[in-house]
Amino acid sequence: MKTRINCPCGEYITGETEDELVSKTKAHLSEKHPGHDYSRDEILFMAY
Incomplete structure (x- = not known):
């Protein structure tokens, strides 16, 4: 299951x-990012 992603803006989302x-x-x-x-x-492809 993937539960983390890093946005290119620097935000870390879990x-x-x-x-x-x-x-x-x-x-x-x-x-x-409207x-x-x-x-x-x-x-989910970008998440890990």
Whole structure:
């Protein structure tokens, strides 16, 4: 299960589950990077 991702802006995002990681990553993108939206599969591809 992948539960961590590093955003190129330097933000480190973690979740206890993949669902939580995707949710937190999408929230980060909408807040800090409007116009950048990734699918669940794309987020999990970049996660570890």
